[in-house]
Amino acid sequence: MAYENIRVETRGRVGLITLDRPSALNALSNALFEELNRALDTFEADDKIGCIVLTGSEKAFAAGADIKEMSEFDFAEAYKRDHITPWERVTRVRKPVIAAVSGYALGGGCELAMMCDFIIAGDNAKFGQPEVTLGVVPGAGGTQRLTRFVGKSKAMEMCLSGRFMDAEEAERAGLVSRIVPAADLVEEAVNVAHKIAEMSLPIVMMIKESVNRAYETTLAEGTRFERRMFHASFATEDQNEGMRAFIEKRSPQFKNK
Numbered sequence: 001m002a003y004e005n006i007r008v009e010t011r012g013r014v015g016l017i018t019l020d021r022p023s024a025l026n027a028l029s030n031a032l033f034e035e036l037n038r039a040l041d042t043f044e045a046d047d048k049i050g051c052i053v054l055t056g057s058e059k060a061f062a063a064g065a066d067i068k069e070m071s072e073f074d075f076a077e078a079y080k081r082d083h084i085t086p087w088e089r090v091t092r093v094r095k096p097v098i099a100a101v102s103g104y105a106l107g108g109g110c111e112l113a114m115m116c117d118f119i120i121a122g123d124n125a126k127f128g129q130p131e132v133t134l135g136v137v138p139g140a141g142g143t144q145r146l147t148r149f150v151g152k153s154k155a156m157e158m159c160l161s162g163r164f165m166d167a168e169e170a171e172r173a174g175l176v177s178r179i180v181p182a183a184d185l186v187e188e189a190v191n192v193a194h195k196i197a198e199m200s201l202p203i204v205m206m207i208k209e210s211v212n213r214a215y216e217t218t219l220a221e222g223t224r225f226e227r228r229m230f231h232a233s234f235a236t237e238d239q240n241e242g243m244r245a246f247i248e249k250r251s252p253q254f255k256n257k
Ligand code: HXC
Pocket: 023, 024, 025, 027, 028, 063, 064, 065, 066, 067, 068, 084, 104, 106, 107, 108, 109, 111, 130, 131, 134, 137, 138, 139, 140
């Protein structure tokens, strides 16, 4: 089925998903998430794809959940449908997902970016959790993931006051991995994704799983998990190829992509 709220393309081994509801600054509707999840499922299942980039427009990554759609909700309906839970599909993608954020990433938009593995920001990016100004609580991890990224004080201020953070503040606070000129954002993100997609995919997936452990368990458990993954690396032919290529002073040609 064709997509109406997103654009989906491949660039070599990179899957590029662009949120595309310009009339609503990419406000996140249920229909948009149904399409996004379908595109993620397709790339996840495609052996020719090694890394995914999720982006929006230069003006907005996404200006939040669709307020017009949400304004019709009542508690029983929201609870019965388990509203928001399907939006977290991206957190279960096993291949790396990079958020390339330009312009507004507000409310659910900021939360969606934080669900990705890392965020590269355009120099015009603005992050915020303005739900409080609408009389609701952030509902897709804003109070949880933002706090883990930037610490209690800044997360608390942003969630309580609705203040936006610009790209420089976001980089200083550790919310984004780096800033690039907005005009080059997608190209830069795709370049990083190309690089990742040339690595051994099982190893990339093990690294992603290991880093995520840092958020979900103790340091002792996390390092134990990492050690087992490290040991498991030696069961792959790509370990052999990677180390042999170094010794032979050539580029590795990983088989398990
Ligand atoms: C629905 C939205 C929208 C949104 C913008 N639009 N954000 N529609 N939901 N979240 C629509 C506007 O209604 C308008 O449509 C068009 O997009 C352009 O927006 P403007 O406001 O005219 O643009 P501008 O003046 O440049 O202001 C940009 C803005 C502002 C600062 C980003 O649009 C804004 O404050 N948006 C809402 C941000 C927000 O509160 N996000 C959190 C949502 S709650 P028309 O038809 O009038 O031209 C949330 C909860 C998450 O995300 C919990 C679970 C995920």
